[in-house]
Amino acid sequence: MSGNERFDCIVVGAGPAGTAAALTLARAGVKVVLFERGEFPGAKNVMGGVLYSKTLNKLVPGFWKEAPLERPVIEQNLWMLSSDSVAKVGYRSPRFVPGHAAEGGVPDEGPANAFTVLRAKFDRWFAQKAVDAGALLITETAVEDLLWENGKVVGVQTGRDDGKVYADAVIVTAGLHALNSLIPKMADGRLGIKPEHVALAVKQIIALPKEKIEDRFNLPAGMGATIELVGASTSGLTGISFIYTNADSISIGAGAMLSDYVKSGKHPYDVIEDFKAHPAIKPLIAGGEVKEYLGHLIPEGGYNAVPKLYGDGFMVAGDSAMLVNSVHREGSNLAMESGRLAAETFIKAKERKDYSARSFAAYRDALDKSFVLKDLRKYRGIQHYLDSHPQIFLSYPEMVSEAAFRFLNVDEAPKAEHEKMMVQAVTNRRSMMGLLSDLWAGWRATR
Amino acid sequence: MSVDASRSAGGGPAPAAAPDVKTQAQGATIATGTEAKRLSIDDLLYLIRYNPDDRGHLRVINDDICREKCVKYGYACTRFCPAQVYKWEENHVSVSWEGCIECGACRIGCPFANIDWKYPRGGFGVSFKNG
Ligand SMILES: Cc1cc2nc3c(=O)[nH]c(=O)nc-3n(C[C@H](O)[C@H](O)[C@H](O)COP(=O)(O)OP(=O)(O)OC[C@H]3O[C@@H](n4cnc5c(N)ncnc54)[C@H](O)[C@@H]3O)c2cc1C
Ligand code: SF4
Ligand code: SF4
Numbered sequence: 001m002s003g004n005e006r007f008d009c010i011v012v013g014a015g016p017a018g019t020a021a022a023l024t025l026a027r028a029g030v031k032v033v034l035f036e037r038g039e040f041p042g043a044k045n046v047m048g049g050v051l052y053s054k055t056l057n058k059l060v061p062g063f064w065k066e067a068p069l070e071r072p073v074i075e076q077n078l079w080m081l082s083s084d085s086v087a088k089v090g091y092r093s094p095r096f097v098p099g100h101a102a103e104g105g106v107p108d109e110g111p112a113n114a115f116t117v118l119r120a121k122f123d124r125w126f127a128q129k130a131v132d133a134g135a136l137l138i139t140e141t142a143v144e145d146l147l148w149e150n151g152k153v154v155g156v157q158t159g160r161d162d163g164k165v166y167a168d169a170v171i172v173t174a175g176l177h178a179l180n181s182l183i184p185k186m187a188d189g190r191l192g193i194k195p196e197h198v199a200l201a202v203k204q205i206i207a208l209p210k211e212k213i214e215d216r217f218n219l220p221a222g223m224g225a226t227i228e229l230v231g232a233s234t235s236g237l238t239g240i241s242f243i244y245t246n247a248d249s250i251s252i253g254a255g256a257m258l259s260d261y262v263k264s265g266k267h268p269y270d271v272i273e274d275f276k277a278h279p280a281i282k283p284l285i286a287g288g289e290v291k292e293y294l295g296h297l298i299p300e301g302g303y304n305a306v307p308k309l310y311g312d313g314f315m316v317a318g319d320s321a322m323l324v325n326s327v328h329r330e331g332s333n334l335a336m337e338s339g340r341l342a343a344e345t346f347i348k349a350k351e352r353k354d355y356s357a358r359s360f361a362a363y364r365d366a367l368d369k370s371f372v373l374k375d376l377r378k379y380r381g382i383q384h385y386l387d388s389h390p391q392i393f394l395s396y397p398e399m400v401s402e403a404a405f406r407f408l409n410v411d412e413a414p415k416a417e418h419e420k421m422m423v424q425a426v427t428n429r430r431s432m433m434g435l436l437s438d439l440w441a442g443w444r445a446t447r
Numbered sequence: 448m449s450v451d452a453s454r455s456a457g458g459g460p461a462p463a464a465a466p467d468v469k470t471q472a473q474g475a476t477i478a479t480g481t482e483a484k485r486l487s488i489d490d491l492l493y494l495i496r497y498n499p500d501d502r503g504h505l506r507v508i509n510d511d512i513c514r515e516k517c518v519k520y521g522y523a524c525t526r527f528c529p530a531q532v533y534k535w536e537e538n539h540v541s542v543s544w545e546g547c548i549e550c551g552a553c554r555i556g557c558p559f560a561n562i563d564w565k566y567p568r569g570g571f572g573v574s575f576k577n578g
Binding site: 038039042043044045046049119121122123139140141158159160177188189191193194195197198202204258261262267268269273277290292295296297 | 485520521526531550551558576
C-alpha cells in the first residue's frame with residue numbers, strides 16, 4: 001500500500017462487524033481495505049463465547065464445515081448461586097444440533113443453533129474469508145483517527161509513517177473504544193460512555209481433556225453446554241458469569257457493571273477466583289490447567305445508549321455502535337449483521353455516487369427493520385429495570401436457595417409445613433407485594 | 448429444577464490439605480484436591496502473551512487529583528484494573544503499562560477522567576492466544 005493509494009471504502013477493525021462488512025464489500029467488487037491493530041485479527045478480542053449460526057451462515061454458507069469452532073451447543077443452563085448452594089434450570093434438545101446429534105462427523109443438514117468459539121482462532125479464519133474475496137487486510141496498523149474535510153469524513157489517519165489513507169467512506173467497526181473523533185464528550189471533558197453503560201468481564205481458559213469435559217457436563221461426544229450464572233458468582237456485584245465448554249478447555253468468566261466495581265473497590269481477579277472456588281463450581285474445573293487470563297468490556301447501555309450510526313462519509317457498526325443485546329448475551333451476531341447492512345448501504349450509495357449522511361440514512365432504516373434494533377428496542381427498559389431492582393441479581397438467588405432447601409430437606413415435618421416454610425423463605429426476604437411489583441416491572445421492561 | 452446443596456457437614460470449613468498449585472511457563476494447574484489454590488494476579492499475568500512496546504501508552508494526568516480527590520474511591524483504578532497496572536505508591540499512582548490487557552476500563556472508570564488513555568501502537572501490546 002503506497003501513501004496516496006485511494007480506496008472505495010475503508011473498514012476500521014477486523015472483528016465480526018468489520019470482517020462482515022469487508023467481506024460483503026469485496027464480493028460486490030468494491031475496493032476495500034480492512035485495518036486491524038492486532039498482530040492478527042482476533043489477537044485483541046475476547047468473548048464468552050457463544051456464536052449464533054444464523055447470521056454467519058448468511059455470510060459464509062456452510063461455515064460449520066470449515067470454521068474453527070469448539071463445540072455445537074446442545075444444552076443451555078441458568079444457575080442461581082447462593083453463597084454455598086445452587087439452583088439450576090436447563091434445557092437440552094437435539095433440535096439445537098440438527099445432524100450433529102448422531103455424534104461425530106460433520107453434518108450436511110445444517111448448522112447447530114450455536115457453537116462455542118475462541119475468538120483468536122475464529123476471527124482469524126473469518127478475516128481470511130474477506131481476504132479470499134478480495135479485501136486488502138492490513139494488520140498491526142492502528143487507525144488513530146478519522147480525517148475530516150468540510151464536515152465530511154474523507155479517510156483515516158493510521159499510525160504508519162505514510163499514515164493517511166483516503167476513501168469515499170469509512171465504516172467504523174473498532175469495538176467499544178472506537179475512535180476519538182467519534183466518541184462524544186460531556187461538558188466537563190469526560191467520556192460520554194459512563195461506567196453504568198459497560199460491564200467489565202474477566203475470563204480464564206482452563207484446559208481439560210475432552211472426556212473429562214463430557215463426563216462432568218454429561219455431554220454426548222463432541223457436544224457442548226453453556227451455563228449462565230447469577231447471584232454469588234459475582235461477589236455481590238450486579239453481573240452475570242458464564243461457563244462454556246470448548247473442545248478441550250473450559251471458558252469461565254465473570255462480568256459485572258464497571259460502576260459496581262468502582263463503588264465496591266473489588267478486584268476483578270478476586271471475583272473470578274472466588275467464583276472458581278465456589279463449592280458448586282470447583283468440581284467442574286478441578287485438575288484443569290489455567291492457560292490464559294483475559295479481560296474486556298461489554299457495552300451494556302442498550303438501545304438508549306446507541307450513538308449516531310452514520311454521517312457524511314461514515315457509518316458505525318457492532319460494539320462501536322453499542323449494538324449488544326445484554327439480556328440474551330448476543331453481540332457477535334449483531335455485529336456481523338450491522339457490518340453487513342452497512343456494507344450493503346455503501347454498495348447502493350456507490351451506484352448513486354452519493355456518500356452523504358442522507359444517502360447513509362438507509363443504514364439506519366435497514367437496522368431498524370432487522371433483528372438488531374428490533375431486539376434492542378424490545379429490551380430498552382431493561383437497563384433501568386436492573387438498576388432499580390438490584391435484588392434480581394443479589395437477593396433472589398439466596399431466596400430461591402433458601403426456599404428450595406426448605407422444600408426439599410427431609411426432616412419429618414409434614415409436607416404442608418414444608419410448603420409454608422418455602423413461601424416464608426421467600427416472603428421473609430421480600431414482601432409479596434414487592435415480589436409482584438418486581439415481576440410486573442420486569443415484564444414491562446421486556447415488552 | 449434440581450437443587451444441589453453442597454453444604455459441608457456441620458457448616459465447618461472444608462478440609463484443608465491439598466497438593467500445591469504449580470505455576471509453569473505453560474499454565475497453572477488447579478489442584479485436584481478439595482481445596483484448589485487461588486491464583487494471584489501475578490500468576491495470571493504470567494499466562495498472557497505480549498508484544499511489548501518500549502514506550503508507554505497510559506499516563507496519569509495529574510497526581511494531585513488522585514491524592515486529593517480519589518481517596519474516597521480507594522484510588523479506583525488500583526482496584527478495578529483487571530491487570531493491576533495501577534498501584535498506589537506512597538503519594539502517587541504508578542503505571543505498569545506493560546501488563547495492560549487493553550480493556551479500557553480505566554478510560555471510562557476513573558471518576559475524574561484523569562487517565563490519558565490510548566491503545567498501544569499497532570502490532571504492540573497484548574496478543575491473546577485463545578480470546
Ligand atoms: C466476556 C465477553 C463475553 C461475550 N460473550 C458473547 C457471546 O457469548 N456471544 C456473543 O454473540 N457475543 C458475546 N460478547 C459480545 C461480543 O464479543 C461483541 O459484541 C463483538 O465482539 C463485537 O464485534 P465488533 O466487531 O463490533 O467488535 P470487536 O470484536 O471488539 O472488534 C473490533 C476490532 O477492531 C480492532 N480495532 C480496535 N481499534 C482499532 C483501531 N483504532 N485501528 C485498527 N483496529 C482497531 C480490534 O483489535 C478488533 O479486532 C461477549 C463479550 C465479552 C467481552
Ligand atoms: S482512578 Fe483516576 S483519580 Fe483515581 S487514582 Fe486512578 S487515575 Fe487517579
Ligand atoms: S485498559 Fe484495562 S488493563 Fe489496561 S490499564 Fe486500563 S483497566 Fe488496566
